[in-house]
Amino acid sequence: MGLKLGIFGTGYAGLVTSVCLAQLGHTVTAIDKDPDIVASLSDGRPTIHEPGLPELLTNNLQTGRLRFTTQAEDAMAAAEIVFLCVGTPPRADGRADLAQVEEVARTIAPLLDGYKLIVEKSTVPARTADWIDWTIRRLAGREHPFDVASNPEFLREGSAVRDFLQPDRIVIGADSSRARSLLLDLYEPSFECPIVVTSVTTAELIKQTANAFLATRISFINMISDLCEKLGVDVTTVASSVGLDSRIGGHFLSAGLGFGGSCLPKDLSSLIKVAEDNGVDVSMLRDVEHINTARVDRLLAKVERALWVLRDKVIGILGVAFKPDTDDIRGAPSLGVVPRLHGAGSILRIYDPAAGPNLQRLYPPDDRLTYANSALEAARDAHALLILTDWNEFRSLDLGQLRSLMRTPIIVDGRNLFEPAQVQAAGFEYYSLGRGEATLRVEPKRVYV
Numbered sequence: 394m395g396l397k398l399g400i401f402g403t404g405y406a407g408l409v410t411s412v413c414l415a416q417l418g419h420t421v422t423a424i425d426k427d428p429d430i431v432a433s434l435s436d437g438r439p440t441i442h443e444p445g446l447p448e449l450l451t452n453n454l455q456t457g458r459l460r461f462t463t464q465a466e467d468a469m470a471a472a473e474i475v476f477l478c479v480g481t482p483p484r485a486d487g488r489a490d491l492a493q494v495e496e497v498a499r500t501i502a503p504l505l506d507g508y509k510l511i512v513e514k515s516t517v518p519a520r521t522a523d524w525i526d527w528t529i530r531r532l533a534g535r536e537h538p539f540d541v542a543s544n545p546e547f548l549r550e551g552s553a554v555r556d557f558l559q560p561d562r563i564v565i566g567a568d569s570s571r572a573r574s575l576l577l578d579l580y581e582p583s584f585e586c587p588i589v590v591t592s593v594t595t596a597e598l599i600k601q602t603a604n605a606f607l608a609t610r611i612s613f614i615n616m617i618s619d620l621c622e623k624l625g626v627d628v629t630t631v632a633s634s635v636g637l638d639s640r641i642g643g644h645f646l647s648a649g650l651g652f653g654g655s656c657l658p659k660d661l662s663s664l665i666k667v668a669e670d671n672g673v674d675v676s677m678l679r680d681v682e683h684i685n686t687a688r689v690d691r692l693l694a695k696v697e698r699a700l701w702v703l704r705d706k707v708i709g710i711l712g713v714a715f716k717p718d719t720d721d722i723r724g725a726p727s728l729g730v731v732p733r734l735h736g737a738g739s740i741l742r743i744y745d746p747a748a749g750p751n752l753q754r755l756y757p758p759d760d761r762l763t764y765a766n767s768a769l770e771a772a773r774d775a776h777a778l779l780i781l782t783d784w785n786e787f788r789s790l791d792l793g794q795l796r797s798l799m800r801t802p803i804i805v806d807g808r809n810l811f812e813p814a815q816v817q818a819a820g821f822e823y824y825s826l827g828r829g830e831a832t833l834r835v836e837p838k839r840v841y842v
C-alpha cells in the first residue's frame with residue numbers, strides 16, 4: 394500500500410520526485426510557496442522542460458494521487474514522510490545558502506501532530522540534519538516525536554524521470570530504526586538497485602562527494618584537453634581510449650566548456666567550504682574549480698582568433714542551457730559568453746530548443762541581441778556560429794545548408810560535436826577544444842597531418 398508523502402519545493406528536483414513517487418503508487422501532496430508554479434502544475438502544465446515529465450504529471454493528477462498546494466498545513470496533516478526539496482543555492486562565499494531549508498524547518502515545527510519523518514532530499518552540507526533537528530525542537534512548542542533523515546537525489550536534468558525510476562543506487566541516511574524502516578518501506582518494493590543504508594551525516598557527504606568527483610573528472614579531461622591542443626593530439630581519442638579501462642569508465646570525460654548547472658559548481662564549492670572549515674586541505678578541488686571557470690575564457694579566445702575584431706560581427710549562438718534536454722540555464726557557460734560578446738559589440742542571434750525564454754528573462758532582446766526560432770535562423774548571415782550546448786539536434790544539422798546561409802563559414806564548437814575533418818570537408822573553418830592546433834586555420838599545413 395502506498396504511503397502518504399509531503400514534498401516541499403517543486404523545482405527541478407522536487408517536481409520530478411513528486412510525480413515519480415506518485416507514479417509508484419504513493420499519495421503525494423507537493424507544496425511550493427510560489428502560487429504561479431502551483432497553479433500551473435495543478436492545471437497539468439509543467440513548469441520545467443524534462444523529457445517524460447508531462448505524461449507522468451497528467452497521469453498522476455488524474456488518478457488523484459498527486460496534488461499541489463501553497464499550504465503547508467494541507468500536506469503536514471496527512472503526511473507520514475515529509476521531503477525537503479527546496480533550493481540550496483550558493484552564497485557569495487561559496488557555502489550553501491540554507492535559508493530555504495531553515496524556512497521549511499520553521500514551517501514544519503508548529504505543524505507537527507504525531508510522528509513525522511523529515512527527509513532531506515535537497516543537497517546539503519554534512520551535519521545540516523542536526524541543524525534541522527535543532528530548529529524543529531526549538532520551535533515545535535510541545536514534544537512531538539520526529540526524525541530527520543537524508544535521502545540524497547542523484548537525478549540528472551535531461552534524464553531525470555528515468556534516473557529517478559531506474560537509479561544506480563538509493564542512499565538512505567537514517568539514525569533511528571523507525572526512520573530507516575519507513576524509508577525502506579518506501580523504496581524496497583519498487584526498486585531492485587542497491588540500497589545503501591547509512592548514517593545521516595554519511596548520506597549527506599555521499600552526495601557532495603559524488604558531485605565533486607564528477608566535477609573533478611570534467612576538469613581533469615579539460616586540463617588534458619589543453620595539453621592535447623598544444624601537442625596536436627585529439628582529446629576525444631585520448632578520453633575514449635582512457636575510458637575503455639574498466640577502472641576508469643567513459644562517463645564525464647567529455648572535454649569542452651566545462652561543467653555548469655545548479656548542482657556541480659555549488660556542491661563543489663560547498664564541499665570545499667565544509668572541508669576548509671574542518672581544517673582539511675582540499676586545494677585539489679580548488680584547482681578543479683579554477684580549471685572550470687577558465688573554460689569560457691578559452692572559448693572566447695578562440696572566437697577572437699577566428700573573427701579578430703568582435704564589434705559588429707554577427708554571431709549565431711546554438712544552445713544556452715547548461716546541458717541538453719533541459720531549459721535550465723543556472724550556472725551555464727552561456728551566462729559567461731553572452732554578456733561578454735554583447736559587451737564587445739557583437740550582434741548575437743541566439744537559439745536553444747528549450748532554454749531561450751529563460752535566457753530572455755536575463756537578457757531581453759535589443760538591437761544587438763535577438764532570439765531565433767531555429768538553428769538555421771540563428772546561422773543566417775552570421776560571421777560565425779558558436780556551439781555552447783550539445784543538443785542532439787545540432788549534431789544532425791545539414792552542414793551544406795548551414796554553410797550556404799552563413800556570411801563566413803566559421804564554427805567555434807565548445808562541445809566538440811563534430812569531427813574536424815567532416816566539418817572542414819563541408820567548407821568550414823572549425824575551432825573546437827582540445828583537438829590539436831591541427832584544426833586551426835593559422836597552421837594550415839597541419840590540418841592534413
Ligand SMILES: NC(=O)c1ccc[n+]([C@@H]2O[C@H](COP(=O)([O-])OP(=O)(O)OC[C@H]3O[C@@H](n4cnc5c(N)ncnc54)[C@H](O)[C@@H]3O)[C@@H](O)[C@H]2O)c1
Binds near residue numbers: 406424
Ligand atoms: N536540479 C537537479 O537536477 C537536482 C538534482 C539532485 C539534487 N538537487 C538538489 O535539490 C534541491 C532543489 O534543487 P532544484 O534544482 O529543484 O531547485 P529549484 O530552485 O528549481 O526549486 C526549489 C523550489 O522550492 C520552492 N521553495 C522555496 N522555499 C520554499 C518553502 N519554504 N516552501 C515551499 N516551497 C519552497 C521554490 O519556490 C522552488 O520552486 C537543491 O538542493 C539541489 O542541489 C537538484
